Amino acid sequence: MTGTPIHELTEAYRRSESTPTAATEAFLARIARLDGELGAYLTVTREQALRAAADADARYRAGKPLGPLDGAPLVYKDVLCTRGVTTTCGSRMLEGFVPPYDATVIARLTAAGAVMLGKGNMDEFAMGSSTEHSAFKPTRNPWDLTRVPGGSSGGPAAAVAAGLAAGGLGTDTGGSIRQPAAFCGVVGLKPTYGRVSRYGLVAFGSSLDHIGPFARDVTDAALLLRAIAGADPRDATCLTAPVPDYAAALAPGVQGLRLGLPDEYFIEGMDAEVERTVRTAVDVLRGLGATVERISLPATPHALATYYVIAPAEASSNLARYDGVKYGLRVAGAKDLVEMSSRTRAVGFGAEVKRRIMLGTYVLSSGYYEAYYGRAQKVRTLVRRDFDAAFGRVDLIVAPMTPNVAFKHGEKEDPLSMYLNDVFAVPADMTGLPAISVPCGFSAEGLPIGLQFIGKALDEASVLRAAYAYEQATPWRARRPSPA
Amino acid sequence: METVIGLEVHAQLLTRSKMFCGCPTTFGAPPNSQTCPVCQGMPGVLPVVNRRAVELGIRAALAFDCRVNAACRFARKHYYYPDMPKNYQITQYEEPLAEDGHLEIEVDGASRTIGIQRLHLEEDVGKLLHEGTLETAQASLVDYNRSGVPLMETVSRPDLRSAEEAAAYLKAFRAVLVFLGVSNGNMEEGSLRCDANVSLRPRGSRELGTKVEIKNMNSFRSVKQALEFEVRRQAEALAAGERIVQETRLWDADRGYTRAMRSKEYAHDYRYFPEPDLVPLTIDRAWIEEIRAGLPELPRQRRARFVTQYGLPPYDAEILTQSRALAEYFEAAVREFPQPKVVSNWVMSELLRELGADDEQAIRSSPVTPARLAGLLVLIEDGTISGKIAKEVFEKMRRGGEDARAIVGREGLTQVADEAALGRVIDQVLARSPRAIEDYKRGKTAAAKALVGQVMKATGGKANPGIVNRLLEEKLSKI
């Protein structure tokens, strides 16, 4: 039961072959057994989950389930505010912080009948690509416990991959859904910026932050997206376009679809196995009737540098509020306010967060704004123009998700080499374009590899459709890790 | 030396809810009872702009003849202070709502135009209570009720040349905002706050001297006193060959001086950047015109119109335009009794005897409505009552809320114009006043006045004085 996708699970509820409580108990049991080693959860909301499952049981018994997610046991990245449930962002700074409100996405999934199993581990404040920067514990990759699950949404990705949740939500500011999805061999979708409300997502880089689903398969990703997408009066950057029934539009396949393969996404130093696997996947798509052409996105080599100006700048601002005054940590014994705040922040934030706050403060500071932030916002325009031009010729872009497979814990000590891991992920965040990572094979060592599709703004339907066609034509989703 | 002052005024906009969330803006609620995750800057929250605040800002901008920018946006301004929950303020920086306006002020009968450099919208911060003073407090308490209340910041050009002018500017500014319903302008409640930049320079010089920022002036009196003090302080320092230090000084109203803020706080670097959580505002012609159409006539324009349209002396026009309610009262009365100067006299002398020209509430609820005042004036006009009686009737109207005609009828106050009846009264008066008659005959005209007075007294003031004069003269000449 813990290995099946949501749509099969809820189908089984409907046919009375299982119940939300039975499924929830199975997941909770598996969490109890495996998560000590995996470290995917920061909080397990056992009682709350069982209560929600019992409510769902009653609805199924009455023949009135709320929809295709009713009774689905999910994991939410701990950066999403949950009313009455500790939300830490993987940071000492927010240890014990209990939000008095639910993020819009949480409220929507709850209204759709979803069962929250708990809060997923993450790199502190979503800064990182390995979930080693969680202040509480690292998460391990279920395919190889010596390796990282990717990040920053490593907890939810690992939980879904290991059968510790049927699906979940992560966030993606610089690849933080798609990169761990690729490393853990699950589906990870980053929707168009504004498609999903950010209200209740603890901000990292506000103009880059996205919320999206982790799923066993593309169908589940489509169902989850539909449930969380759509206008929200609490988020001024949220789009009001109607939300299509993504799952209903998966079937048509890729026949006649024009795919662009960008030269800049095959770079020197890239893992040869990854490149070979991705190129094979592209051949599969060709075999399914898609036309593939080489395209160029010339600003790509500058995207990562641009990202490392914009994201830290916005982060330095967003994280200014953690000062020990209103919530979270406060160090004792400081003689005045400045000392209290400076020490609280010194103790409460980890090294990576401090680094980014410093970098962000620097690029915004007097005399440097134009040279860094101003310039980065202009390069961001160049990156967007590349995609605009490409989408004049192709329907979708297909590319590798990461330049390598999951690396070992502690392998990337140097911050810059860690950052380079997200080189193929960052452009979609900077442009706000929808992108998905879908499993496309394994390395010789048995580590998953991800294939990325990037679509036009608000064209999640095509992204999902191509990923679905590929998924249905290949055997990868049947393979599951067997941790412990 | 010449004094150069520029004022930064923060006015709370008259909205029901806060700038970026739905919390109420009610004054005086229990601490931290008017907040939500948004205005407490909790993790995960997002701001959404209050449309009414933008409209009120545009309203004020139009009143000050500012250019309303076609596009404006919000920015984050960063500094650490515990009353500001996000440790950045959402404000406007490079692209403010409006720029380049002006405000006319009058000092000693002369009027001057003061430039307004910019007008922008922002959110207020919370309130700090110190256990003692800021300097001596071992701890401070924070109340976030005010956090997120919508503010309009208006920066004047350094066109003010004295403390008196600065006070006049603030008064005129406040009057416009109150008149337009943009702000309640209440300085005690902090709805209107003012900071000043003060510097001195040699007369004729175009360069600005080192400026000092003065804060904490929370009444008109404080503004005047603080700036007078600061100008004197700087003049004395310069005269003694000292240099002025660029700094922020606080006005200490109790002690009557400004003092430098004691702070080792590191130099500010606000690190402004466009607020990524808010999208730009575009303000098109149609929106501006819609707001302009709803704009009431400004006091200054109305004052000028009262002089030209009604032929009133400037003094009358000035008083009658002190508040919207009073101006409306006057015009309503004139519509019913089209003798503007007569109405003006009655409004200024009688109506305002007991209520202030800017007491909108009292003027609107006065039992002597414009229609009733007009009714009273008609009775004088047609000779039913004398002006003297009319003043008594006005008093009765003020207390009882009745029509003049009803009061006059009930109390028999109608002026006696019956010549036969008056003749009889005059005969009685003359019969008991032989000395007065003799005085009159010897040419003492004052004696006639005394006789008129006696007749008036005998009729309880109701006699028509014109008729009494004529009849008395006739009878005296026959004696």
Place this chain on the structure above:
Amino acid sequence: MITREEVLHIARLARLELSDTELERMREQLNSILTYIDRLRALDVTGVEPTSHAVPLVNVMRDDEVVPPFPQDEMLRNAPDRVGEFFRVPRIIEG
């Protein structure tokens, strides 16, 4: 190259207390990242409009309607230190 003094200045602006070893390490790492970022200087961006939002929205506003505020106690519950109805902070002036 970012200097030690600049790192100190930035740390003050960011309200971060850094130990001497942290400071030096931070200087090195910032320099390495900034060197990487400096590749942006080679790009010609004259006449290019900045992108601050990935969405082409304007004029998103709400009506001036009051929403009941959150209960006072709920809003004070996370306070590290409170006195009655207030958040409490240590003395504001340094010294």
